[in-house]
Amino acid sequence: MKLTLADYLVILLYFVFVLGVGFIIKRKIRSSNDFLSSNRSIPLWITSLAFISANLGAQEVLGMVASGAKYGIMTVHFYWVGAIFAMVFCGLFMMPFYYGSRARSVPEYLKMRFDEKTRSLNAISFAVMTVFSSGISLYALAKLLEVILKWDFDISIWIAAGIVMIYTFLGGLTSAVYNEVLQFFLIVLGLSPLVIVALHDVGGWENIKAQLQPEYTHAWKYMGHPDTNPMGLHFMSLIFGLGFAMSFGYWCTDFLVVQRAMIAKNMSAAQRTPIIAALPKMLMPIIVVLPGVIAIALMTPALQSKGYSIPVNEAGGTDFTMTLPSLIAHYYPSGLLGVGITALIASFMSGMAGNVTAFNSVFTYDIYQSYLVKNRSDRHYLRVGKMITVTGILFSIGTAYIARSFNNINDFLQLVFSFVNGPLFATFLLGMFWKRTTGHGAFCGLLAGTLAAALTHGLTVAEGKGGWITPLYEIRSGLGQAFIVAGISWIANFTLTIIVSLATKPKPEEELRGLVYSLTEKKPISQARWYLNPVTLSIILLLITVLLNIIFF
């Protein structure tokens, strides 16, 4: 792939604009709240697009195109089963507690609802995960630029990290959120021409269906048995593992995304943030799944004359991760090629900045201010927040270099993150909807859930992974294994939290007002205009989601 002056100009323009946003926002930063939580002043359309954009990192963009090529249209399950329902639930039922409690972070909510030890467990594990995720994102960006553009690995790392550091240091969370929205439009509009031109080239959806095996163009039809679909999954493990344990765990409890709704101007906007974000999320498969399906259709014998193929890796196998870059190189002329490359860079930087801003909020509020240095001036915490931003970026750079030296560290870290994240939703569900849940119950449940996840992974093996204790049970696909691990860890957490809670003393009810459903005053929802009513919006979204599942059944 060779870039021309026009391509470099587009990339340069993007860098100038993201840095410019940082400098503009800098003038508005006066307190630690401005820097770390945007002082709850961000308009609804920005929080909604930032909510989805915080998740629109490289794993989403490159990973979902790769999954589209590997598994076909079944990849839409990550959206129409594994996102929309959880986002609607988060808006309707969880945001009232996150926003209404005036907690500044998810760990702080846990402290209010349970106790210090539950907060610290969540805060420390979250801080470690975000800084490592940020580093992995940085490594993947530099590696991609090294492979496709032959750019120097070190220079790519330091330039990308330097730009993210400057705009997050200057404008904090607001700057990151504003840039996430710019990145969202860049990714969507930058990749839309690719979908249009590639779909036209392949002869439209009808021709894709004619060329591919039917299991690649039906989302549900072949899910009755794991042997009959490319993902190797039974529909029940998909619904419980992905549609419940994993998706609700991520969209309802991960501070990285929830933080975007917590900075809305008021409760109504905070509730509608994930619900409105669900609409573009629902349509995202057009941008990130369809190109993958087109890519495998282009490789069928009838379309080989188009001259496209997915690159092979060093082992000689198909390198699905390179599907999107190779499609961009195949279809985009100079100029637009720069837009496509910038969209890829934006997805990496978006993921990195999201992690860094979530990390500095949690570290400053939930670790530094709570345990290390209490009762200092706001100016002090603002300074610390800025220092933590720089530290977080430097840790990320270190992680990126570690990832370069140890090939398997990415897989290992993702695995550990899944052990910690898997059981989380059970803690929040019980905490918010069962007033009898205690701090001891929540803490023990979280530990048990993580342990159960590690044990399940150690006793099962799929595609050569897992089974590190003993390969007791074989699962056909790695995805199936991930869903089963998440499901079992959720059940372990849920069960042990209930048992320990029943054996320990709950908090007095007056301390739980505004934190638990049954003890919170229900305010009537505005019926004046349908688009202001989160319930109406949710019903419309869920109906469209069901309809999409039926159309692509």
Add this chain to the structure above:
Amino acid sequence: MYKRLNELNFVIGLFFTIVSVVLLLDNFLTKGSSGKLNLYTGLAFLIFGISMIMLKAGKSDD
């Protein structure tokens, strides 16, 4: 103009308008050797960019 830089829709609109100019210029200077993809995308970006610039910041509490 300088005040409007505080509005995110204006910043996004400005970015896509400038990118559209780059794409359209590239299309004309290379005499359309890249096909019409740059031209159509440039025009689409231009319409999107100008629309975003023209949008007024909402007055609602949201």
